[in-house]
Amino acid sequence: MSAPPPAGPVGNVIDNAILRKCARSRVRLGHMLSWGTVVFTITAAISAGIYFTGTERELLEVQEAARAVILPVLIIQAIIVMGLGTGAVAAGIAIERDSGNIDYHRMTPMPATAKILGFLIGLPMRHYFLFAVTLPFLAFGVIVGGFPLMKLALFYLVFASSVLTYHFTGMTVGLLAKRPWQAALFSTGSLFVLYFILPNLSRLGVTFFEFLTIRPTLFGMVFEEIEAARPGMGGMAQQAVSGLDSFRPVPFFNTTLHPITFTLVVQLSLIATMFVIVRRKWMSPDNHALSKIQSMVAYLGVLFFLGASVWPDVTDIGVFREVLSGFGGDPTDEAPEIFFVLMIICSLVCGMSAIGVLSASTPSVHTIRAGVRRTRRLGLPRIGFNQDAASSLPVALLVVFSTIVGMIVLFRGAASAGFTIESVPSGEAFLLPLLLIAFCVLFIQGVMERVSARAAAIALFLAWAPPLFAGAIVAGAFDEPELGMYIMIPCPPASMTITLINFFDQAVLAPSDGFGPASDGFNYVALARTSVVAYALAAIAIQIERLRWSRRIQAAA
Amino acid sequence: MIECRDLRVDYDNFTAVHDVSLEIGAGEVYGLIGPNGAGKTSTIRVLATLHRPTYGEVRIGGIDIEEEPAKVHRLLGYMPDMAPVDKDLKCWEFLEMYAGAYAIPRRERRKRIDECLELVSLDDKRDAMAGKLSRGMTQRLVLAKTLIMDPDVMLLDEPASGLDPHARIELREILKTLAGHGKTVLVSSHILTELSEFCTSYGFMDQGRLVQHGTLDEIAARLDLRATIALRVLEAPERAREVLVSMEAVSEIQIEGMHVVFELAGDDPEAAQILAGLLSENVQVVEFSRRSVGVENVTMSLARKNGGAK
Structure with missing residues (x-):
């Protein structure tokens, strides 16, 4: 063989080896012709059907009919690139990992970022081609319909950002899921949740999730333009589709942001988080998804966006009325209830995020043992704080601290504004939900670290779900609501609800607005105290056991 | 060329590699021998920077693999057990991808690909789809991939597993040729006849430990054979x-x-x-x-x- 040639620059995106490989394997002439024909035919049929129905039956002017073509083409594009493309990224990367090909790529001297970009752009390349097949129909709609190009450009800016977000989601899931089919299923499922479930939280003022999708921009940039051309056409379609999407300035703490700006900020934050996860997994499959510091930053990010969404709801009467308008009835009467529901949602989002970052950063007992051995062998005093083998207790403590601070700030802000709660109750009622958060998080962290994330998930399901169901049955079927609630106490959402009911019972606008059925024999204070004490005992026990085990490991190493 | 000190690899409660130390000089062909589950693959995966050891220091070409993995990647060629290929690529496309990934200039790639295909006797399969190759041909294609950037060090994990006797003989001849080219080769196998003809030194692993290593004469003397x-x-x-x-x-x-x-x-x-x-x-x-x-x-x-x- 000849001598090795001199190495050229690696990581050049244009000369990206992975991108070229994907281009070759995924857009061969045969694939392009067969899939291209299918997509072209479907898009042509839909576009022609809409256009000619409008013009030939004289239902629409030529310009209006051409504009009407734009929306279905955009939906087809979204299905191809977002839905199918995300599945292709997730399954493709999972197959690369499963087959072992990914190990070859790990060993090439290309920078990790170039490899990630190569797969990110390369795996859905066939879908980009199919997207391009639909463009002539879009061009027809835009040119003949006189659609403003600037609005289309802004829409595509958000479209591109959304595609990147979903494809990164697919790649993250593909690297984390055990099997390719799980990756495809989970990534497609998460798109469904993103589009059809989470946006409904914006009804309660949590606008954060609504802007993870292209829905607001689609309705704002496309529907409103169609509506402007022929009143009734776009608006009807908009109502038919959701009834909650509107292209409005997004309340963000004490200010508002342009919806496109907000969408881009939210999506770029997500992309940055997923890039970190994917990069860590590229560097080594043994790496945790996030380091300790990255987990902390990720949780603070969620808290920041959540706080930014909720703060105007409880401090700005105008924003709050807007939220309440979706519920009907008298806003003033419902104010504490809505704030209470908002707090439950925030608790759930924080709880899920806390479990997420703890799962991403908590070491297994085996990782800890290996870390202790390594530390001993290297003669180091202890495992470095940010290393995977280090305890995730600091992450749990930050989660506790930041959540408590966030709740205090939110309650005080609400009390100052005075339209949801009259004042922050002092003492026990205020302290109980905060203590419950602290003990719950410490308990979960302890179980995850001492047992294992999977065993913890099963154990926690068994510890939480049966009491919740049993409590509900006892409360409903046997008409024993108080006993039912006592039974539900091991389940954190239930115990959080109890402590919050106790809080709101003492924080409403006026005594006559007594929150909840306080007068029918219920003793919320006792229930809340029991919840907190139960979790305090569980958290202290598991943390003591964790520390004892950790000492045993240190001594044995 | 390869230095490995006190290498330990744990998987949960199981210790796959237990304080292994070995040294392989430049141009040596080192046979890593042991039964299934002896820790050969785990050792090779650590050397290939694909698995982080519990502890231990590994240097390849004097470079610490944990500190500067990217530099080590330029020296290493790795062929895993039951090596996979990209089934939707033609043989030359598969090799071209890695030629690109190793930054071999475009104008050099075709020549390089042809040389590697010829070396592994796959020149007539240049335009065949990689997914359509037989097991033996697939192994040879992966070997060609391993050779594409002419690595100084080659890590071959059970390169003959799953091959029929004829393909095994062919592979052995190729490995002999490589040994003749002065490459540092670490090859693992549990099939002893594969290795005996071209290895210059050996390491015998059992239950995660390197129980003997050196030239056969040195080992024989130690064992009083x-x-x-x-x-x-x-x-x-x-x-x-x-x-x-x-x-x-x-x-x-x-x-x-x-x-x-x-x-x-x-x-x-x-x-x-x-x-x-x-x-x-x-x-x-x-x-x-x-x-x-x-x-x-x-x-x-x-x-x-x-x-x-x-």
């Missing part, structure tokens, strides 16, 4: 046996037809003395050959020792 002498007589092998029994350097005499096989304590002078003794006693010796200590002898000896220890 004796060379085997086989002779064929024209008639009366029993007579040869009677003569041999009286000789001090001879032990473990066995008669197989007209062949007499025995172990020799000593080297060439002792062998010459024995032959002279047989001839002086009128034993009609037709053939007299010395079999040096082989990989099989060492493996069997270690297995016996291990069995005895258990």
Whole structure:
């Protein structure tokens, strides 16, 4: 063989080896012709059907009919690139990992970022081609319909950002899921949740999730333009589709942001988080998804966006009325209830995020043992704080601290504004939900670290779900609501609800607005105290056991 | 070229590699031998930077693999057990991808790909789809991929697993050629005959430990293994046996037809003395050959020792 040639620059995106490989394997002439024909035919049929129905039956002017073509083409594009493309990224990367090909790529001297970009752009390349097949129909709609190009450009800016977000989601899931089919299923499922479930939280003022999708921009940039051309056409379609999407300035703490700006900020934050996860997994499959510091930053990010969404709801009467308008009835009467529901949602989002970052950063007992051995062998005093083998207790403590601070700030802000709660109750009622958060998080962290994330998930399901169901049955079927609630106490959402009911019972606008059925024999204070004490005992026990085990490991190493 | 000190690899509660230290010089062909589950693959995956060890220091070409993995990647070629390929790519496209990934200039790539395909005797399959190749051809294609950037160090994990005898012989010939090119090669196998013809030194692993390593002669000396002498007589092998029994350097005499096989304590002078003794006693010796200590002898000896220890 000849001598090795001199190495050229690696990581050049244009000369990206992975991108070229994907281009070759995924857009061969045969694939392009067969899939291209299918997509072209479907898009042509839909576009022609809409256009000619409008013009030939004289239902629409030529310009209006051409504009009407734009929306279905955009939906087809979204299905191809977002839905199918995300599945292709997730399954493709999972197959690369499963087959072992990914190990070859790990060993090439290309920078990790170039490899990630190569797969990110390369795996859905066939879908980009199919997207391009639909463009002539879009061009027809835009040119003949006189659609403003600037609005289309802004829409595509958000479209591109959304595609990147979903494809990164697919790649993250593909690297984390055990099997390719799980990756495809989970990534497609998460798109469904993103589009059809989470946006409904914006009804309660949590606008954060609504802007993870292209829905607001689609309705704002496309529907409103169609509506402007022929009143009734776009608006009807908009109502038919959701009834909650509107292209409005997004309340963000004490200010508002342009919806496109907000969408881009939210999506770029997500992309940055997923890039970190994917990069860590590229560097080594043994790496945790996030380091300790990255987990902390990720949780603070969620808290920041959540706080930014909720703060105007409880401090700005105008924003709050807007939220309440979706519920009907008298806003003033419902104010504490809505704030209470908002707090439950925030608790759930924080709880899920806390479990997420703890799962991403908590070491297994085996990782800890290996870390202790390594530390001993290297003669180091202890495992470095940010290393995977280090305890995730600091992450749990930050989660506790930041959540408590966030709740205090939110309650005080609400009390100052005075339209949801009259004042922050002092003492026990205020302290109980905060203590419950602290003990719950410490308990979960302890179980995850001492047992294992999977065993913890099963154990926690068994510890939480049966009491919740049993409590509900006892409360409903046997008409024993108080006993039912006592039974539900091991389940954190239930115990959080109890402590919050106790809080709101003492924080409403006026005594006559007594929150909840306080007068029918219920003793919320006792229930809340029991919840907190139960979790305090569980958290202290598991943390003591964790520390004892950790000492045993240190001594044995 | 490869230095590995106190390497330990844990998987949950199981220790796959237990404090392994080894050193492989430049141009050496090192055979890593051991039964399934001995820790060979785990060791190679650590050397290939694909698995982080519990602890241990590994240097390749003097570079610490944990500190500067990207630099090490330029030196390493890795072929895993049951090596996968991109099934939707043609053979030349598969190689071109890695040529690009290793930053081989575009104008050089075609020549390089053709050279590698020729070396592994796949030049006639240049435009075949990688997914359509037989198992043996797939292994050879992956070997070509491993060679594409002409690595200084090659890590080959069970390169012949799943191959039929013919493909195995072909692969062995290719590996011999590579050994002749002065590459540092670490090749693992549990099929002993694969390795015996071209390895310059060996490491024997068992239950995660490197139980013996060095050249075969060094290992044989440590294990006190004796060379085997086989002779064929024209008639009366029993007579040869009677003569041999009286000789001090001879032990473990066995008669197989007209062949007499025995172990020799000593080297060439002792062998010459024995032959002279047989001839002086009128034993009609037709053939007299010395079999040096082989990989099989060492493996069997270690297995016996291990069995005895258990």
